[in-house]
Amino acid sequence: MTINIILAGPRGKMGNEAIKMIDQVPDFNLVAVIDRKNEGKFLKDVSEHTHAAVPIFVEPEECFTKVEADVFIDLTSPETGFIHTKLALEHHVRPVIGTSGFSEESVQELKAIASERKVGCIIAPNFAIGAILMMKFSQMAAKYFPDVEIIEMHHDQKVDAPSGTAVKTAEMIRKSRTEKKQGHPDEREELAGARGAEIDGMHIHSVRLPGLVAHQEVIFGGPGQLFTIKHDSLNRESFMDGIKTSIYKVMELDELVYGLENIL
Numbered sequence: 001m002t003i004n005i006i007l008a009g010p011r012g013k014m015g016n017e018a019i020k021m022i023d024q025v026p027d028f029n030l031v032a033v034i035d036r037k038n039e040g041k042f043l044k045d046v047s048e049h050t051h052a053a054v055p056i057f058v059e060p061e062e063c064f065t066k067v068e069a070d071v072f073i074d075l076t077s078p079e080t081g082f083i084h085t086k087l088a089l090e091h092h093v094r095p096v097i098g099t100s101g102f103s104e105e106s107v108q109e110l111k112a113i114a115s116e117r118k119v120g121c122i123i124a125p126n127f128a129i130g131a132i133l134m135m136k137f138s139q140m141a142a143k144y145f146p147d148v149e150i151i152e153m154h155h156d157q158k159v160d161a162p163s164g165t166a167v168k169t170a171e172m173i174r175k176s177r178t179e180k181k182q183g184h185p186d187e188r189e190e191l192a193g194a195r196g197a198e199i200d201g202m203h204i205h206s207v208r209l210p211g212l213v214a215h216q217e218v219i220f221g222g223p224g225q226l227f228t229i230k231h232d233s234l235n236r237e238s239f240m241d242g243i244k245t246s247i248y249k250v251m252e253l254d255e256l257v258y259g260l261e262n263i264l
């Protein structure tokens with residue numbers, strides 16, 4: 001079985017790691033990349049094993065029109081990722097999307113296109129198995145601890161805040177938590193943003209520092225006790241098993257799945 005893959009964002013931190021992973025899986029074949037820069041006609045030195053040169057496309061539409069592929073991976077930015085995903089679905093190339101920051105409306109719009117065209121698609125705010133468990137355990141804990149604060153910490157090159165993982169965590173917690181406006185009823189921010197972002201009365205705090213990769217703590221509080229669930233991605237290899245699993249799984253789907261927890 002050979003799965004032909006197009007990847008967008010090859011010069012990025014994740015794109016680079018994903019190319020190494022694709023190269024190591026005998027079933028996977030990188031057939032093209034989409035990049036807003038094209039310094040050479042072909043992608044050089046990306047692979048010790050890819051024998052054919054991999055063409056670089058600056059125009060995504062041209063890429064999907066000219067190149068036959070089974071799966072499309074996006075690791076860029078939310079606006080670009082959304083445009084790419086739409087194009088991939090329209091060309092019947094199954095998207096596996098790691099790019100974070102898609103709005104709920106964007107996900108719903110893509111879901112409708114995927115269903116209408118019967119094309120598999122996976123959007124995963126986090127591909128690390130430990131992060132998925134952190135979200136699942138948080139969902140379980142929220143049934144007993146409705147008071148919760150989410151603290152996500154990332155490298156200082158991250159453009160979107162809060163992280164896709166933090167938003168997904170809050171969405172999953174929402175399913176089991178009795179809705180509650182947390183903190184003192186008269187609470188006020190003396191400095192705008194002091195209490196972080198809010199989803200259904202839960203607060204999300206975003207920390208950005210050099211030295212960090214991707215980390216999240218979900219802290220639950222109850223009378224006389226605290227309960228903390230924590231996950232750390234120490235490098236980008238932590239996301240690769242999830243991408244690999246998604247590439248195989250998306251081949252069997254005919255609709256959009258949002259979140260890796262739904263395919264594991």
Ligand SMILES: NC(=O)C1=CN([C@@H]2O[C@H](COP(=O)(O)OP(=O)(O)OC[C@H]3O[C@@H](n4cnc5c(N)ncnc54)[C@H](OP(=O)(O)O)[C@@H]3O)[C@@H](O)[C@H]2O)C=CC1
Binds near residue numbers: 013075080099127
């Ligand atoms: N789902 C998951 O498990 C994970 C998801 N992510 C997400 O993946 C995405 C990429 O992360 P990361 O690799 O760290 O980021 P990087 O900034 O390192 O890489 C992003 C790449 O996308 C390119 N890009 C950005 N905007 C555009 C655009 N408008 N058109 C074309 N290319 C563009 C950049 O090009 P240029 O260099 O020219 O700016 C760059 O090469 C982010 O959304 C991040 O949150 C990250 C880690 C794990």
Ligand SMILES: O=C(O)C1=N[C@H](C(=O)O)C[C@H](O)C1
Binds near residue numbers: 100101125154158162
């Ligand atoms: O930008 C990152 O690095 C990461 N982004 C994703 C997110 O926004 O949740 C996943 C992971 O946290 C790393």
